[in-house]
Amino acid sequence: MTHLLEINNLDVRFDTDEGRITAIDNVSLTLDQGKVLGIVGESGSGKSVTAKSIMQLNPGNTIYNDDAEIIIDDENVLKFTSKTDLKKIRGGKVSMIFQEPMASFAPAIKIGNQMVEQLMLHKSMDKKEAKNISIDMLNRVGIADAEKRFNQYAFELSGGMRQRAMIAMALSTMPKLLLADEPTTALDVTIQAQVINLMKDIIQEYNMGVIFITHDLGVIAQVADDVAVMYLGSVVEQGPVNEILKNPMHPYTRGLINALPDINNLDAPLTPIPGNIPSPLDRPSGCVFRTRCPHASQEGKEENVKMCLVEVKPGHWLDKCGVDCGKT
Amino acid sequence: MSENILSVNNLSVSFDYQENFLSKKQKIKAVNNINIKIKKGSFFGLVGESGSGKTTLGRAILGANKISQGNVIFHDDEKDYDLTSITSKEMKEYRKKAQLIFQDPYAALSPRMTVRDIIAEPLEVMKITNSREETDNRVRDIASKCRLNLEHLRRFPHAFSGGQRQRISIARALVSNPKFIVADESVAALDVSIQADILNLLKQLQEELNLTYLFISHDLSVVAHVCDIVAVMYLGHIVEMAPSRELFSNPKHPYTKALLSSIPSIDPENQSKAIELEGEIPSAMNPPSGCVFRTRCPHASQDGSEGTIEMGLREVTPGHWVDQCGVNCGHNQ
């Protein structure tokens, strides 16, 4: 069975004033139809860059490696050069929702017009049909008074409604793959709960493949089927969400879970991960986590390890350094 | 001397809002009739979503927002400062004793000043030190307490990560030896692993320097872990206030309950759906009459009697205060 999305050996580097920065190093991920893959990581982990690479939305100074492949429905996106090919993915097979809803909507065009324009661009339908589908979608995401909202501008809606409208716009083209980049981070927690419930229902109903990017492990636990943990551009652990959250093996994953304040266990101390996330200019060689790992050896042998994922249990993949270390 | 460091009595803060030159002036009541007493040495948490007024309250306490009604009294060891009738000389003294830590570590530090200058700025502005040497010593002292590398003092903010910048912000707030700190969403912009670090640092500094904190946040789990007493705000009012263990194990107000249930649990098997609140947070320009929460409350009655009730906190069990409407409602067990 072919996967809906396959990322193989992706390296992404940026050419900046300060030098060449490695954003993603040797990342491979797969996603099947109807499943939600959560990508969890902190700043500098490269999770947003991964999503943008799928949509080819990275800035002009991006450098991809030659043997990387991003295969959506049997086509390698990285080999696309013409605009028409890219159009097929952007908004066609793949839709993206962002953290800041104002980023999706043009401020001077009514929401309805934007949704209709998008539909007419990707599916050949006339304006009337597009309008009906859009209003249906707005209803579906729980926006009351959908007809009225259809004719409003983005700034007239509250944060939660804008986010829902963005979800409606992204879903109206019936994409096979949905990329959600921190969709609930900017929302108040009660609104976040509403939007998460909505997304869970819609994902089930439309049987899409979803990549859900967030830094919030709680949200991942509620939404995702599988999770990939990223640190400084590399995937350090990957597997079904139950397994990873119950039996984390990589010291970074464990560190993340321990650092979380748990509302059910107020006596537990907050254990941070020691040190700071290195700047992308200072990316450690070998195992990227070694500068903060509590199990780092004295002789620094982790400097020469090549990072790659190893299957330690069925479906549970762990980075080689974590496997070698033996303390996991 | 009183055991409280700060008393807030019937405080209201309103803003004038005028859309443009010619439209009518409107008043927005961001903070409405707040009563709080903060004990010396405590870690007081203030929780709320957007529009709750928590930031406005924090800044009003520091004198950055004008108080429309009520008063704020700061009880120092020697004298009391009433912010509604404070002279400018007293204000200068007050500023040394009460400081603010900002939320955004990227915007709160001037990109054109070295770290040493940023931390030293309050000393220079408030004329606390007399010589450059004295300033340098104070700066190095507080920087090492905040676990900043002293060699990095000559660098500029763009060299630092979010967590390090927040530590610089904290150092700047502490350099004038204040007694009272308002931390406004100080860990919200940080990564989770760094959040824990900064929270631990705040607790440690509290013990070392005898500080009292007013910790403003939207993140309940964080507040639960570090704060002694927590007050929950909604649209300018406090709806519930209690010691944190008590509040989180025994919430009584429907809003608090909804907030707590909205926190996504890290246990994937615990997929209980959150108590969904209907609708959106109302605009502060046009708050609902009576109980401001009634438009979203799952227990709102059909007859709309909550529209005429007057809000105010009642002590239901020792130390645990709930808003009047929540007390009446009877669904609070």
Next chain:
Amino acid sequence: MEVSSKKKEAYYTATQMQLVRTRFFGNRSAMIAGSILLFMIVCSLFSGFLSPYDPTIAGRDKDYENGAPQIPMFWDENGFSPRPFLHTLSKYRGKDTNFRWVYKIDTEKRRYVYFFVKGWEYKYFNYKINLPGKALDFTIPGFTFDTHLFGVKEGGIHLFGTDKAGKDLFSRTLSAIYISLAVGTLGVFISFVLSLIIGGISGYYGGWIDSVLQMFTDAIRTVPPIPLFMCLAAFAPLEWSSELRFFFISCLLGLISWPTLARRVRTHLLSERSQEYILAAQMCGASSTHIIIRHLLPSFTSYIIVDLVISFPYMLLSETALSFIGLGLREPVNSLGVLLQNATKADVLLNYQWYFIPVFFLVVLILTFVYVGDGLRDAADPHKTKN
């Protein structure tokens, strides 16, 4: 390819100005434009030294009117000479040329070009101040030189040819660049001071002061500049000396273009003022003076420099346009606009094409300013991504 640690430390301790400078030096087109611009400015400052002839009517060459450019040669059919030379020309008119004056070249007689020759006098910092009342008139003597880079013993050397009266176009062009730059500088300076005051007050205080000042600024902006220029310039009496006229035109330029700059100053101030670090300083009780000097001024210095450099070409163009239509500077003062005015006749187009050489210099001057301004803007903008 990782970044070395020394380079990283330099990056961490670099001030904003240093970062801007580094970025600017890395921008090749801006650097090339900057070098050309610098070269032209230096040449114009040394225009007296570089010009073999006085650009005014006093330096005209009666024997070589409307003459073509003369390029010094090293080699002709008589052999090679290490010292560059020119051929001698004689005026001739006859039936075969339709009684038009032409110049016959005599290749036998050479005129050698000498360097560092003595010629006409040029002065620096020589000002005559006329204050009301004869007793207060005085002259600042300044410095007088008479050395020139090159010249010939007999005849004339006209690298860009001559105009109708015989004035050397090369000297005139150099002098014109200097005058145009001077007018532009003075105009930019006046505009800058005005916009700093008005935009500064507007942006810093906000509120009703801002609204009133903005209405005033917008009122001036809505008046179309060219007709405004023309009206105001026409007020200048014809009897005014050229220095006074020069000063008057610069003031006009400054007074008409300050609104755009003022708006930019105000925008910068408004956005900077709401930054959190300013609030942090205010909460320590910092006075307005401290905030302005310590925070606001350094923050928009780089922006203002960019704005100034970018507004320079507009000044140049406005002055050129005014002088071109005869309302700005006039003969005997040289400016690029004045030179351009001479190039409008059909006669010139057909026969004396070298009159267009100053156009080339005007275009180069403006383009270099634009490229340098763009380069500075890109260097100062921290959010730019490379394409």
